[in-house]
Amino acid sequence: MEFDREFITGTVTVLILSLLGEREMYGYEMLQEAERRSAREFQLKEGTVYPALHHMEQAGLLKAVWRSGESGPRRKYYRLTAKGRRQAHSKRRQWETLSTIMRAMLGGANG
């Protein structure tokens, strides 16, 4: 499904924080995981995710660690910092509240 850019803009940070709240991941892994969880209904774009990762790293929300795999080149894994974990918690609460409000409002409009 294609989403308007204005919907996606605010969700990328929340999604990244949420995914990394579970375990450290590299960029491609995050993209695959987001796609798998949404049953391919939602595709994070590489062109959005990598600048967002760099931005969050700059902001001190993430820390990057290079790790060598069993085969292939090294990968840049990202993990949450303490600040990132606090931000993840806060964003998640905001998102859940907003989601509840939106469902109520949209449901009310339909009903």
Next chain:
Amino acid sequence: MDERDERQAVADFIERIVRDARLPGRAARDQLREELQSHFAAVGSSPDALREAMRRFGDAELLTSAFRYVHRWNYVVLYLLKIAASVIASMTAALGIQVLVNLRLELQAEALRLAPGFSKAAVLSVGVVLGLVTAWEAARRPFDSRRVLVAVVSRPASLLLTLAVFAGAIYGIHQAVSISVPPVRALATSAVLLAVWASTVVILSQFDRAFGHLFSVAERGSL
């Protein structure tokens, strides 16, 4: 396109992103390159997979402008530090050249001393060079003195022509404000100022590399 062509297209795409993102420091650029390479390695090696992966990145210009936006303050801070260090080093070089010239020409100082206002002109010229290099960096790829060296060596006639035009300008300006400067002195002044310019450019470039290495050590240390 076969797999080899597609791999080359991916390599070109990555280089374009790294170049146009203009991250401050060589280590940061190397890391972005390696991160993108590892992304494409994870995608697979079939031409279709590589093509699809490139498509998913979207517009390269949007991507690089996003990276530039993310790293903008690092770039500004780095460049201000570089400019400050270059100004100090260039002033030292300019003063050193002037001292050397004055010492060598002391016996015939009146006859052969450089044009009036040489110090001000040297300072101004260093400022002009720094401004030009800054404009170059803002508008194009990161500055590289090797490219300038290649351009000069491959076209010595241009250098001589520049020197002649510059000497003519110095002579003409002094004539216009009624200051007597013999052509030989104007030529000597031009040569010294061009040397100051060249040293400024080389020093600026060397500082660029030095800062790159500094970032390299800092980033490796933090990971």
